[in-house]
Amino acid sequence: MKNSMKLSIVIPAYNEEGNITSTVEGIRAVLVRESIPYELVLVDDNSADATGAVLETLAAADPGIVVVRREPPRGFGRAVRSGLDRATGEVIIICMADLSDDPEDIIKYYRKIEEGFDCVFGSRFIRGARCVNYPRFKLFCNRIVNKVMQLMFWTRYNDLTNSFKAYRSYVIRDIWPLKACHFNITIELSLNTLIRNYAIAEVPISWQGRTWGSSNLHISEMGRRYLSTLLRAWFEKNLILDDLMAESMVCRTRSVVRAAGIEGRVADLERRLAALEEVKGAAKEA
Ligand SMILES: Nc1nc2c(ncn2[C@@H]2O[C@H](COP(=O)(O)OP(=O)(O)O)[C@@H](O)[C@H]2O)c(=O)[nH]1
Ligand SMILES: [Mg+2]
Known part of the structure; x- marks a missing residue:
């Protein structure tokens, strides 16, 4: 069963002509080494530099690369949403185009999903993690915001503002539609997953x-x-977690049915059940 799941990596890129080739090559190298079936969804937002042309060249050389060109207005959240919308893998990872994320961590994420987790939340702030050249003021704000969220949602996950995370595709379907247009999509993804009680693995x-x-x-x-x-x-x-969980359960059940390849049998059972209910109703009326 190993490596049977297709992995989609969504990479938003805006003015990254100097980074995007190395980003893609670094990621592709580890995926090929591990024989993981992949799709790289690169989302450009009318970059002012040559990012668009570089993406064309990369896509021409690899059928596993999909380029999404967005219309204005641009925005990180909009780009991530467009990429998620196009992703077709069973596992989805969102990764940056500026070489800040380590491709080896993508493999760590994928292996955790293989173990059975629904999502993997990486953290830069737990034992074993490494965080280099984080601007000081940004780091200060990041730690405060994460601490506030930890208290509000009573959770141990301490890097909820980083979008470099992995999800099974049904989790994304469950929390869809996402609304955030900018970097707030980072917490829209993590918090919406968190409140639905999915099985989350945490890795440094x-x-x-x-x-x-x-x-x-x-x-x-x-x-x-x-x-x-x-x-x-x-x-x-x-206020409305019961409503969210009711839909979440339907989404999870559908994904189990799809994974087991028994959609036909389940549809047949549902038809029979509906027919039985009808007969029961008619009997009650008589
Ligand atoms: N398509 C798209 N990508 C974006 C946009 N804003 C940021 N990105 C990409 O998102 C990633 C993270 O953005 P970055 O500016 O490095 O944010 P920081 O790491 O939080 O400082 C990079 O790969 C950017 O190229 C945008 O408006 N559109
Ligand atoms: Mg960055």
């Missing part, structure tokens, strides 16, 4: 600050967006 990861290009995350513009996503998830957890 390596992260390093970009050495080429510049960050698109401007903290002053993001506060209100993070807050709105955070409050929405918190209210949903505390």
